[in-house]
Amino acid sequence: MAGRGVECLWKRHVIEELKQRDRVQRQAFEEIIHQYNRLLERSDFQAVLSERLHTEKYEQQNRQDLSPGVDGGRSDSLQQEMAQMRIKHQEELTELHKKRGELAQSVIELNNQIQQKDKEIQSNEAKMLDFQQQISHLEGECRELRNCLSDLERANQTLRDEYDALQITFGALEEKLRKTTEDNQELVSRWMAEKAQEANKLNAENEKDCKRRQAKLQKELADAAKEPLPIDPDDDIEVLPEDAGKGTGETSPSRQLSRTPSLSDSVQPGFIPSDSRRRRSVNSFGTSPEPTEVPSPCTDVRVPSTALHIFDAHDGEVNAVRFGPGSRLLATGGMDRRVKLWEVISGHCEPKGVLTGSNAGITSVDFDSAGSYLLAASNDFASRIWTVDDLRLRHTLTGHSGKVLSARFLLDNARIVSGSYDRTLKLWDLRSKVCMKTVFAGSSCNDIVCTEQCVMSGHFDKKIRFWDIRAESIVCELELLGRVTSLDLNHDRTELLACSRDDLVKIIDLRCNAVRQTFSAQGFKCGSDFTRVTFSPDGSFVAAGSSDGVLYVWNVLTGKLEKTLDKGHSSTINSVSWSPSGAYVASVEKGSKAVLWSDM
Numbered sequence: 001m002a003g004r005g006v007e008c009l010w011k012r013h014v015i016e017e018l019k020q021r022d023r024v025q026r027q028a029f030e031e032i033i034h035q036y037n038r039l040l041e042r043s044d045f046q047a048v049l050s051e052r053l054h055t056e057k058y059e060q061q062n063r064q065d066l067s068p069g070v071d072g073g074r075s076d077s078l079q080q081e082m083a084q085m086r087i088k089h090q091e092e093l094t095e096l097h098k099k100r101g102e103l104a105q106s107v108i109e110l111n112n113q114i115q116q117k118d119k120e121i122q123s124n125e126a127k128m129l130d131f132q133q134q135i136s137h138l139e140g141e142c143r144e145l146r147n148c149l150s151d152l153e154r155a156n157q158t159l160r161d162e163y164d165a166l167q168i169t170f171g172a173l174e175e176k177l178r179k180t181t182e183d184n185q186e187l188v189s190r191w192m193a194e195k196a197q198e199a200n201k202l203n204a205e206n207e208k209d210c211k212r213r214q215a216k217l218q219k220e221l222a223d224a225a226k227e228p229l230p231i232d233p234d235d236d237i238e239v240l241p242e243d244a245g246k247g248t249g250e251t252s253p254s255r256q257l258s259r260t261p262s263l264s265d266s267v268q269p270g271f272i273p274s275d276s277r278r279r280r281s282v283n284s285f286g287t288s289p290e291p292t293e294v295p296s297p298c299t300d301v302r303v304p305s306t307a308l309h310i311f312d313a314h315d316g317e318v319n320a321v322r323f324g325p326g327s328r329l330l331a332t333g334g335m336d337r338r339v340k341l342w343e344v345i346s347g348h349c350e351p352k353g354v355l356t357g358s359n360a361g362i363t364s365v366d367f368d369s370a371g372s373y374l375l376a377a378s379n380d381f382a383s384r385i386w387t388v389d390d391l392r393l394r395h396t397l398t399g400h401s402g403k404v405l406s407a408r409f410l411l412d413n414a415r416i417v418s419g420s421y422d423r424t425l426k427l428w429d430l431r432s433k434v435c436m437k438t439v440f441a442g443s444s445c446n447d448i449v450c451t452e453q454c455v456m457s458g459h460f461d462k463k464i465r466f467w468d469i470r471a472e473s474i475v476c477e478l479e480l481l482g483r484v485t486s487l488d489l490n491h492d493r494t495e496l497l498a499c500s501r502d503d504l505v506k507i508i509d510l511r512c513n514a515v516r517q518t519f520s521a522q523g524f525k526c527g528s529d530f531t532r533v534t535f536s537p538d539g540s541f542v543a544a545g546s547s548d549g550v551l552y553v554w555n556v557l558t559g560k561l562e563k564t565l566d567k568g569h570s571s572t573i574n575s576v577s578w579s580p581s582g583a584y585v586a587s588v589e590k591g592s593k594a595v596l597w598s599d600m
Helices: 002-066 072-226 241-250
Strands: 306-312 318-323 329-334 339-345 348-355 362-367 373-378 382-387 393-398 404-409 415-420 424-429 434-440 445-450 454-459 463-468 473-479 484-489 495-500 504-509 514-519 541-545 551-555 561-565 573-578 585-589 593-598
Touching: 002 072, 306 348, 318 585, 318 593, 329 362, 329 585, 339 373, 348 593, 382 404, 382 415, 415 445, 424 445, 454 484, 463 484, 504 541, 541 573, 541 585
Parallel strands: 318 362, 318 573, 362 404, 404 445, 445 484
Antiparallel strands: 306 593, 318 329, 329 339, 339 348, 362 373, 373 382, 373 404, 382 393, 404 415, 415 424, 424 434, 445 454, 454 463, 463 473, 484 495, 495 504, 504 514, 541 551, 551 561, 573 585, 585 593
């Protein structure tokens, strides 16, 4: 009804405008037409008058011809008057003809204008029809858009209701989790208190028993001293009176009860003693795996100075590089969806094998502590594990909803942690091949490093987050001046190396969670959000690649730039890895090349 009312209004408006235009144009030409009609009547009157004069003249001439002698002087005067009248009428007739021609020309021009106006009216009517069609079409589109808008509003309301319901459910689950955690802590505290009480009771009983046995033994020794007994030859024990006092102190069967550990005795996540050489961690099933031997730090670290071997590693951009634990094996990952293994022999990298199975580009690679397995993160939202010996794909871990940008083995080699563009971190158990925990970080995770019970993640929002694996909570956060692109730990796991998009490389002391050292250089620029930097095996040097293809090496002890290597790469360096032996440094670029560096 509203559409019909609007249509009637604009039609009525168009009719009123046409009538107004007709009135205006008719008033402009009405006077001209009236004058033209008067001129026509006047010209007709003049024509009749001239006919009448001509007739009278003709009759008068006839009369003169009939009576030529009568009134001669009088006829001359009449002839003159008639001649003057004829001249006058002729002039008036000429003038009338002239005005008639002008008026005819005006009529022609007005007719042309009328025809032109008629054409304009026709074109305007055609345009009006087109506009009417467009208006009807647009009205139909408006109706469709209104219907679509109403559908979207209903869907939005449904989603809002679902979100509110999920939020309520999440709040309830969070409250339940909090209560469960509190109950767990209370139970642990009660259990610890009961264990302490039992230990105290056992110690008290042991002391009582010890005192009772000592008193009994002293009494027996005193009786034996007073009344000597015959010695049994079958007795294996001979008690000498002079040693009785000493024996009472040495042979008392006292048992030492080991101190029951408390929650305050647990090691702070992320801070591992530097002198520990063998580490044992407990997995989620409560079993204790074999201890992982941590190799001693390398003492023969060589600062690279020469590009020993430059080779084409992949068909396209190379994103990741990592040395194996033995320094003889090198792994690279690229956008060609492959991980390639290289064997370092006499300063050259020889192809050893290709690991396939990924459906998108590789973003990071990592070896386990024994060098038997290789872990790779991929842009196809998954992480994969291969065995190094037979190059077979063993596990494919899917569950992220975005690109997996980093994945690392934990120290027990039975679990891995992956960080993704979907702003989550996932903890995977390789025994059951399932995701044990998912933690929402709030920002895209670019890199990860791990200790026994702590995961450190670098994010797009310029923050480094420290996660306690057991509690699924953030221990602390540290914000830098740029997006965090890379993380690396020194051998003692007391210092964290971080690279960010503000073109700075920082060393963070994990014992106080503060930036201890900052490295920069003229010309050094972080090339991407995924540029990887590395510590040397002994933690004395830091290596990082720049966007102009130059490799920079800083001395941690002096804080100064140690070496600049610019003869190897022709494009941005994406990743750098230092071999555990300290002899080689490998770097890869956005092109297809990889470079093996050393001081030879």
